[in-house]
Amino acid sequence: MAKNIYLILLYPIMAAVIIQYFAGNFPFHFFEFPLNIILGAIWIYSVYMLLHKNNCTNNITRVLVSPETTAFSLFLFVCGTLVIGLFPQLSAIEAEQKEGILGQLGFYNFMSSWIFVSILFILLSHLAAITIRGFKSRKKKRWRFLLNHAGVWLALFGGFMGSSDFITARIPVFFDKENNEALTMEGKHFYLDYDLQLTGFDADYYQNGMPKSYVAEVKVSDRHSGNSSQISLEVNHPYEYKFGEDIYLVSYDTRSDKPQYCVLQIVRQPWKYIQLIGIIMTIAGAVGMFIGGPQKQTSKQ
Incomplete structure (x- = not known):
């Protein structure tokens, strides 16, 4: 049975490898809000119905909740993270210019590859299945299990579904x-x-002329309401302009004696708070397991 489960799980991975080789990276932009919400709801509901109706009697349901799927999906996920860590992760444009088999398989922008998406799909489907099954269990101290698994699932799910809405862009401000x-x-x-305009800039330098720190004063004008506000930006101190959208100061004009512009980075990540909730749930579950200790098995004499 274990060998059959591994073979079943290998099918989507092999399909992803073929699609990646011939079609390139996964088209996340196609699944932007609200389509990602709709597909995510259908996905979770489908897993729930498989568990509710079949009660682990068919092959698909058995694969979803089997220990072999836990081991294999975690193994695949670790392999995927190793690829991300060992190979330089480039922008989509730079990754497309990479030649060779590794470039074709998306190793230089692996988080957007079909291969990594299929790995996450397997892992998230498995986590969803065992979490839903855990909710139906009447065992005591099950809340620690639910916090751990639901938290990990929510953190990964937020990153997976939010990839379509994630935007990183840079803008010069004059x-x-x-x-x-x-x-x-x-x-x-x-x-x-909204419009951005530089109103002030101050830099502090080391004795060798290298910048020590720099601060930019920027006017932010909303294009819809016409309201404007003044914000102060410093390196590694982002300003959250609105929900899920942060503004970073990344560089400035170093060619002029008096800088004429600075470069800001806009990071739009509306799902980050869902991921944060998942991380907090996982930590709470781990603390609960540490405080409560292992669940003791008792038997009647």
Whole structure:
């Protein structure tokens, strides 16, 4: 039975390898909000119905909740993270220029590859199945199990489904004019719904002339309401302009004696709080297991 489960799990991985080789990376942009919400709800409901109706009697349900799936999906996930750690992860444009079999298989932008998406799909489906089954259990101290598994699932699910809505773009901001045209890491133009203009800049330097720290004063003007506000940006101190959208100061004009512009990075990640909730749930479950200790098995004499 274990060999059959491993073979079943290998089928989507092999299909992903073939699609990746011939079609390139997964088209996350196609699944932007609200389509990702709809598909996510259908996905969870499908797993629930498989467990509810079949009660672990058919092959698909057995695969979803089997210990072999736990081991194999975690093994695949570790392999995927090793690829991400061992190979330089480039932007989509730079990764497309890589030649050879590794470039074709998306190793240089692996988180967006069909292979990694299929690994996450297997792992998340498995976590969803055992979490749903855990809710139906009447065993005591099951809340620790649920917090751990539901937390890990929620953190990964938020990152997986939120990839479609995740945007990283950079924009030059000038003293003499407002600007709302940014460029994404994929090389596409991205227009903000607010204008940015540099109103002040201050830099502190080491004795050798290298910048020690720098602060930019930026005016943010909402294009819809017409309201404007003044914000102060410093390296590694982002400003959250609105829910799930942060503004970072990343660089400035180093060619002029007095900088004429600075470069800001816009990071739009509306699912990050869902991931944060998942992480908090996982930590709470781990603390509960540490405080409560292992569940003792008792038997009647």
